[in-house]
Amino acid sequence: MEQIVFFSILNGLVFGMLLFMLSSGLTLIFGMMGVLNFAHASFYMVGAYVAYTLGLRIGFWPALVLAPVLVGGLGALVERHGLRRVHRFGHVAELIFTFGVAIVIEEIVQLVWGRPAKSYQVPAALDFPLFHVFGSAFPAYKAFMLVVAVAMFVFIFLILTRTRAGLIIQASLTHPGMVAMLGHNVPRVFMIVFGIGCGLAALAGVIAGPVLGTFPGMAQVLGSVVFVVVVVGGLGSLSGAFVASLLIGVLQTFAVALNASVGNVLMGLGVPAGASAALHDIWKVTVAQVAPIMPYLLLVVVLMVRPAGLFGTRET
Amino acid sequence: MKAAPAPAAARPLAVADVARAGVLRRHGVWLAAAGLLIVLPWVVRTGAAVPIMNQMGIAIVFALSFNMLLGQGGMLSFGHAVYFGLGGFLAAHALNIAGRGGLYLPVPLLPLVGGLGGLAFAALFGTFSTSRAGTVFSMVSLAVAELMAASSLIFDRFFGGEEGITTNRAKAPLLFGLEFTRDRQVYYLIAFWVFVAAVAMYAFSRTPIGRIANAVRDNPERAEFVGYSQRRVRYISFCAAGLFAGVAGGLFALNYEILTAENMGLNASGAVLLMTYIGGIGAFVGPVFGAIIFTFLQSMLSDYTGMWLLYIGILFLATVMWAPVGLAGLMMLHAPAWRGRRLGRLAGPYLVAGGLGLVAAAGVIGLLEMVHTVLIAESSTGLKRLFWTTVNVRTVMPWLVFTALVAAGALGLRWAGPRAATAFAEANRPGPAQP
Numbered sequence: 249m250e251q252i253v254f255f256s257i258l259n260g261l262v263f264g265m266l267l268f269m270l271s272s273g274l275t276l277i278f279g280m281m282g283v284l285n286f287a288h289a290s291f292y293m294v295g296a297y298v299a300y301t302l303g304l305r306i307g308f309w310p311a312l313v314l315a316p317v318l319v320g321g322l323g324a325l326v327e328r329h330g331l332r333r334v335h336r337f338g339h340v341a342e343l344i345f346t347f348g349v350a351i352v353i354e355e356i357v358q359l360v361w362g363r364p365a366k367s368y369q370v371p372a373a374l375d376f377p378l379f380h381v382f383g384s385a386f387p388a389y390k391a392f393m394l395v396v397a398v399a400m401f402v403f404i405f406l407i408l409t410r411t412r413a414g415l416i417i418q419a420s421l422t423h424p425g426m427v428a429m430l431g432h433n434v435p436r437v438f439m440i441v442f443g444i445g446c447g448l449a450a451l452a453g454v455i456a457g458p459v460l461g462t463f464p465g466m467a468q469v470l471g472s473v474v475f476v477v478v479v480v481g482g483l484g485s486l487s488g489a490f491v492a493s494l495l496i497g498v499l500q501t502f503a504v505a506l507n508a509s510v511g512n513v514l515m516g517l518g519v520p521a522g523a524s525a526a527l528h529d530i531w532k533v534t535v536a537q538v539a540p541i542m543p544y545l546l547l548v549v550v551l552m553v554r555p556a557g558l559f560g561t562r563e564t
Numbered sequence: 565m566k567a568a569p570a571p572a573a574a575r576p577l578a579v580a581d582v583a584r585a586g587v588l589r590r591h592g593v594w595l596a597a598a599g600l601l602i603v604l605p606w607v608v609r610t611g612a613a614v615p616i617m618n619q620m621g622i623a624i625v626f627a628l629s630f631n632m633l634l635g636q637g638g639m640l641s642f643g644h645a646v647y648f649g650l651g652g653f654l655a656a657h658a659l660n661i662a663g664r665g666g667l668y669l670p671v672p673l674l675p676l677v678g679g680l681g682g683l684a685f686a687a688l689f690g691t692f693s694t695s696r697a698g699t700v701f702s703m704v705s706l707a708v709a710e711l712m713a714a715s716s717l718i719f720d721r722f723f724g725g726e727e728g729i730t731t732n733r734a735k736a737p738l739l740f741g742l743e744f745t746r747d748r749q750v751y752y753l754i755a756f757w758v759f760v761a762a763v764a765m766y767a768f769s770r771t772p773i774g775r776i777a778n779a780v781r782d783n784p785e786r787a788e789f790v791g792y793s794q795r796r797v798r799y800i801s802f803c804a805a806g807l808f809a810g811v812a813g814g815l816f817a818l819n820y821e822i823l824t825a826e827n828m829g830l831n832a833s834g835a836v837l838l839m840t841y842i843g844g845i846g847a848f849v850g851p852v853f854g855a856i857i858f859t860f861l862q863s864m865l866s867d868y869t870g871m872w873l874l875y876i877g878i879l880f881l882a883t884v885m886w887a888p889v890g891l892a893g894l895m896m897l898h899a900p901a902w903r904g905r906r907l908g909r910l911a912g913p914y915l916v917a918g919g920l921g922l923v924a925a926a927g928v929i930g931l932l933e934m935v936h937t938v939l940i941a942e943s944s945t946g947l948k949r950l951f952w953t954t955v956n957v958r959t960v961m962p963w964l965v966f967t968a969l970v971a972a973g974a975l976g977l978r979w980a981g982p983r984a985a986t987a988f989a990e991a992n993r994p995g996p997a998q999p
Binding site: 282284330333334337339340341343344345347348349351352355356358359360361362468472475476479483537538540541544545547548551552555 | 638640642692695696698699700702703704706707708710711714715717718830834837838841871873874877878880881884885888932935936939940
């Protein structure tokens with residue numbers, strides 16, 4: 249039991265921090281531009297693929313740096329030449345545009361890299377068990393993921409609160425008109441933030457690719473969960489995204505690890521088993537099966553009880 | 565311009581005339597549509613035409629119901645296929661029960677079952693989905709879609725797991741002795757329901773509640789001050805959209821006789837957004853165009869290339885960026901020119917620009933297909949069939965040709981585009997035609 253709890257917490261932390269790497273960029277972009285970037289997870293996927301291809305030539309470590317930079321540049325281009333044009337048609341049009349970008353990116357990934365999954369491997373330098381607890385090993389690569397995510401969090405936090413550029417970004421979040429009046433080029437700030445957000449998503453892809461798999465559906469797998477994180481945490485709130493990421497990461501990991509079915513639980517409570525055939529499906533539902541639903545149930549509950557999200561200050 | 569009042573004696577006759585002309589003018593489009601639906605299978609006689617038209621009919625109902633949300637209510641849903649799929653599953657189960665003699669349900673009434681199913685689930689999920697508009701609504705619809713996708717894995721009695729629910733329309737009781745064994749018989753059944761559903765959805769958009777839905781889309785605060793609860797208005801629109809999505813699902817069930825969880829997945833919801841937007845969300849007829857184009861491209865392109873969704877995606881992005889009014893909206897922009905009888909002057913510039921656009925598109929398609937051949941599907945010979953010829957992707961020549969096509973088309977469009985725009989502005993200018 250301790251083993252399950254310990255490793256679930258650890259794995260939940262890793263998964264949660266990965267979610268945070270994605271959701272931080274997404275929530276920053278939303279906070280500044282009011283755009284919920286549907287294609288955010290697509291940039292995460294492109295990051296993994298680019299790093300895989302670069303890694304074959306120049307190795308994992310240079311690719312770790314280069315891939316996010318390239319994908320960030322791609323994101324900036326999409327903002328400059330696509331999103332900015334659609335901006336005047338309103339937020340729903342922007343959401344529709346990024347939805348189209350997500351489709352096109354997924355198709356292009358299949359065009360270039362094909363449909364089967366790529367064997368993107370954990371680098372040899374990190375392919376060893378870090379420590380053994382309760383008879384199970386904890387891989388060093390997961391610890392590395394955790395370190396990268398925490399470093400990124402600290403980095404973003406310092407930039408946003410301690411530098412001049414961060415102050416301008418923060419001011420643009422709430423008072424874009426005033427910032428423009430002071431002589432800053434707000435559209436360019438938007439473009440840079442969009443590019444950085446996409447770059448961060450790509451970084452998440454680079455380090456998650458070897459663990460979660462590098463395949464054309466990887467954007468869809470994580471995309472919706474990241475939206476849940478951002479909405480539950482409160483749209484535009486970085487600290488909310490952080491808390492919600494860890495919450496959902498741990499919640500999902502625990503649910504997967506537990507293997508009790510509804511029938512088992514009810515039997516434990518003294519309810520007779522095997523009721524009727526109509527309830528058969530519900531009876532044999534296990535907690536692990538419910539795991540994929542959990543984030544969405546959480547989203548619906550949060551939106552009903554606290555529409556602005558856990559840490560959000562505004563509703564739209 | 566208002567006609568001068570007629571002399572008293574002539575009035576009754578004149579009124580009757582006006583009324584008769586009014587009937588034709590008001591319902592002429594619908595009568596023409598009904599006539600077209602009736603003669604279509606006798607006009608288009610190629611092999612796969614009728615099954616594709618059946619598919620189009622289902623897509624039309626689905627896209628129209630989607631536009632009740634997006635176009636008329638301003639709600640962007642990423643989970644509209646949920647109501648399509650649930651309606652379809654309920655219809656399929658109902659048909660199976662009817663086939664076993666469990667209830668009297670003739671095949672023609674099946675879409676009604678689907679519609680009621682869609683309505684029931686929309687009424688349930690709408691209670692929390694419609695409390696907010698805009699981005700939050702979109703997110704909740706996405707969450708509901710994911711919830712249903714995950715639930716379909718759990719409740720495999722209802723959703724049939726991987727292989728889905730199959731049904732058989734031949735076993736159901738007959739109504740007026742009508743059988744549905746051949747494609748054409750099914751076509752007329754689907755055409756009937758498409759017509760009925762389209763009329764009903766158009767009528768809904770003309771009712772006070774349909775009008776208020778537009779008001780809530782444009783300015784919810786003001787609608788509240790007039791005395792309408794925006795939540796309630798959105799809820800009613802949502803339920804109506806769910807009803808017709810369910811009708812489309814019921815049509816799907818009786819046409820294909822199988823439903824899988826994929827039919828209510830995210831990709832199905834995305835497809836309906838694509839087709840509706842390409843057709844145009846601002847006009848009632850837009851989704852009809854979109855559904856026809858999307859289904860046509862889907863069934864035609866998938867014969868030639870595995871990347872049909874990429875091309876449709878690019879078309880969609882181009883629509884969002886350069887023509888957000890969609891195809892129907894573009895056509896409506898030409899109404900003043902049509903009334904001023906100046907449409908003919910646009911033909912020249914449009915033909916030039918359209919031809920150049922086709923050249924550029926051919927170049928892009930050629931390059932994409934060749935990239936695909938080189939990277940993924942390389943045959944040992946390096947040969948690839950493209951545009952009625954065979955090219956060898958290992959030689960330089962085809963790359964040069966297609967790059968040249970892209971360049972020529974793009975440069976030409978830079979020259980022809982502004983000219984077409986000028987011609988358009990000229991043709992739309994009010995007042996008499998300039999020499």
